[in-house]
């Protein structure tokens with residue numbers, strides 16, 4: 001049988017060939033709100049660059065192991081702003097083995113605040129994750145209108161200008177690869193400046209149906225759909241998102257013709273292809289990292305906390321991740337099965353996120369209080385039922401994923417959820433994946449996981465108990481199938497399909 005290493009090597013060689021062919025045609029420009037490196041100011045006033053976080057950044061950064069790229073991103077932190085000011089245009093990102101040229105988009109702080117902290121995260125993110133409690137929220141007042149005009153529209157235009165300036169660097173218009181909900185208007189803005197550019201927009205988060213989009217005023221939702229359709233390819237994580245997007249275009253774009261079979265939208269004489277590319281992880285890179293000394297050290301310290309059954313969860317501290325309901329399910333499990341006391345532990349790794357949005361702060365406070373209440377209810381000097389690690393520590397999270405018996409991934413809704421892919425790949429104990437059917441990853445992995453409806457507390461308790469009592473042979477079979485599926489459709493698969501489709505656009509245009 002082929003060794004794991006040569007399997008990965010062959011895969012990477014094939015991908016490398018696609019990258020070479022692509023580069024022979026045009027350069028690649030990537031654009032996203034957050035860039036590959038976060039710069040912070042140290043107390044002595046110097047700059048420190050740290051690898052950026054989040055699924056999008058991790059996935060795209062691994063892309064640059066194979067292909068040099070120019071990455072246009074907003075100057076988010078004070079450090080980013082200082083560097084952008086000092087260095088002017090483009091800088092080479094300080095990442096070993098990666099050829100990334102970073103170009104910052106700098107907008108006034110008040111514009112960025114309206115863009116990120118009023119429009120993108122509280123409003124768009126909440127719509128796209130079905131998070132509003134509609135009898136009460138949201139109420140779109142003047143601040144939201146201003147955030148649209150003075151934030152979202154302006155930042156998208158600034159991105160388009162920066163992309164066009166970068167594109168002018170050599171004679172050939174590059175491939176443009178745009179990311180996420182921050183940049184829905186950018187395709188049309190870029191198209192005006194670079195009419196021939198092959199543009200692909202990839203949305204990392206779910207796309208709701210038209211009724212839920214109607215939380216946004218008509219002119220905003222129409223403009224979003226109109227402008228994103230100026231891309232050649234509009235893409236999502238799952239087929240469900242594709243279907244919802246097509247229906248939205250049919251409803252919101254007057255005169256558009258939508259072909260549900262071919263998955264295309266024709267509007268204003270422009271044909272847009274709509275498709276899905278499930279994002280994944282750098283399986284080869286992660287396997288190497290999981291075996292590193294750094295991860296081993298964390299594994300040693302975490303193994304002190306292990307019990308016969310170790311349940312692990314890893315999330316951004318984010319309401320859509322459904323952390324509170326996950327804790328409640330664990331509480332119910334302990335109440336119903338006292339025999340499990342002292343034999344089970346829940347290790348929750350929560351990465352601080354979006355503290356500037358008040359709902360995130362209250363959500364985090366509430367979940368920490370709930371964890372303490374559960375510890376108070378069942379725990380004693382010998383046993384603490386939940387340990388919460390509230391920090392951004394990737395190596396520690398990977399170490400925990402190596403030793404889980406159960407990985408709980410129960411988001412209310414999620415574009416993909418890369419933890420559901422990282423966990424089974426690095427796990428060493430034939431652990432069971434308990435997975436929300438509303439995570440994008442469920443489309444690929446649901447068959448080998450224990451599926452749950454995320455609001456179904458009772459169902460989650462039963463799934464946890466089923467995982468605890470699952471026969472070893474079944475666990476082994478499921479874990480192996482998960483690993484195989486994740487290795488087959490890894491990050492190279494995600495990128496390869498997109499690059500091929502972009503090249504096809506480019507050839508049609510020549």
Ligand code: F6P
Pocket residue numbers: 034053054055056057180204205316353354415
């Ligand atoms: O899922 C979309 C996404 O862009 C992820 O890549 C990432 O985990 C998260 O949102 C990042 O959010 P932020 O940049 O606001 O921290």
